[in-house]
Amino acid sequence: xxxPSQADLVSWVKAQDQxxxxxxxxxxSIIPDPLDALAPALVREDRQYQIAAAHFYAEDLDEAEKDxxxxxDDRQSPWAQTAAxxxxxxxxxxxxxxxxxxxxxxxxxxFLKIAxxxxxxxxxxxxxxxxxxxxxxxxxxxELARVSAVIVAPNVQADDFAKALQDASYLLNSNSFxxxxxQRDAADPFRWVDRKSV
Numbered sequence: 001x002x003x004p005s006q007a008d009l010v011s012w013v014k015a016q017d018q019x020x021x022x023x024x025x026x027x028x029s030i031i032p033d034p035l036d037a038l039a040p041a042l043v044r045e046d047r048q049y050q051i052a053a054a055h056f057y058a059e060d061l062d063e064a065e066k067d068x069x070x071x072x073d074d075r076q077s078p079w080a081q082t083a084a085x086x087x088x089x090x091x092x093x094x095x096x097x098x099x100x101x102x103x104x105x106x107x108x109x110x111f112l113k114i115a116x117x118x119x120x121x122x123x124x125x126x127x128x129x130x131x132x133x134x135x136x137x138x139x140x141x142x143e144l145a146r147v148s149a150v151i152v153a154p155n156v157q158a159d160d161f162a163k164a165l166q167d168a169s170y171l172l173n174s175n176s177f178x179x180x181x182x183q184r185d186a187a188d189p190f191r192w193v194d195r196k197s198v
Contacts, residue, residue, distance in 0.1 A: 003042070003043065004040045004042070004043065008039075008040065008043045011043070012043070012046060012047075012050075014032075015032035015033075015047060015050045016050060018030045018031070018032045018050075018054060019032065019050050019053050019054045019057065020057070022054050022057035022058040023057050029054070029055070029058035029060060030054065030058075031051055031054045031055065031058070032047060032050050032051055032054060034047060034048070034051060035047045041076075042078075045071075045074075045077045045078060045079060046079075048067070048070075048071055048077070048079070049071060049077075049079040049082070049083065051067055052064055052067035052068045052071060052083065052086065053086075055067060056068075056086065056089070056090055056093075059093075059097070061090045061091075061093055061094040061097075062094075064086070064090045065087055065090040065091060065094075068083040068084075068086040068087045068090060069083070069087050071083035072084035072087060081119065081120055081121075081123060082123065084114065084120075085114055085120065085123045085126070085127060087110075088107055088110045088111050088114065088127070088130070089130075091103065091106075091107045091110070092104075092107050092111075092130065092134070095107060101137075101138075104134050104137065104138060105134075105138065107134060108131045108134040108135060108138075111127040111128070111130050111131035111134070112127070112128075112131045114127035115127040115128035115131055136171075136177075140171075140177045140179070140180035141180045141183070143167075143171065143177070143180075144171060144177070144180055144190050147164050147167045147168050147171060147189075148188060148189050148190060150163075150164035151164050151165070151168065151189050152188065152189065168189065168190070171190070172190070
């Protein structure tokens with residue numbers, strides 16, 4: 001859909017600049033102003049999403065979750081599915097940044113529901129990856145074993161092997177997995193790398 005007027009488009013661009021201004025970690029959140037009910041539906045829906053996104057980037061995660069949730073509940077909004085995904089992103093960020101690991105299992109289950117819904121398209125793929133990441137953080141030793149099994153598997157597909165190597169690089173450089181990697185019973189490829197690094 002195209003914007004109804006140039007003024008509406010200019011207003012969107014200015015609001016988008018405000019959204020991204022929150023990515024730098026500044027002390028003051030800059031949130032776009034809401035539009036009144038007389039604004040065209042498309043313009044108003046886009047602004048609602050911009051406001052939610054600004055809160056997300058500003059780490060106002062409770063407000064972001066509330067705003068994204070309201071958009072997700074509005075099935076007429078073109079942002080409904082993306083907002084449902086972003087609710088989970090806000091929950092994940094809050095759990096990881098503010099020390100609430102007990103919430104990770106519930107967030108993982110929400111991502112899996114999105115991953116199992118073909119209507120979410122590429123967001124389903126991203127949700128699956130984030131669910132797998134959460135599972136890995138919850139069970140570092142199990143994740144090492146999973147990646148190791150792919151690396152040493154005979155006749156492994158090239159794409160799977162490349163992804164496993166990428167995952168292995170992340171695991172070896174992530175503080176979340178340092179303890180699991182250093183264990184004597186770590187999976188062979190990781191135990192070998194650990195011995196060579198000592």
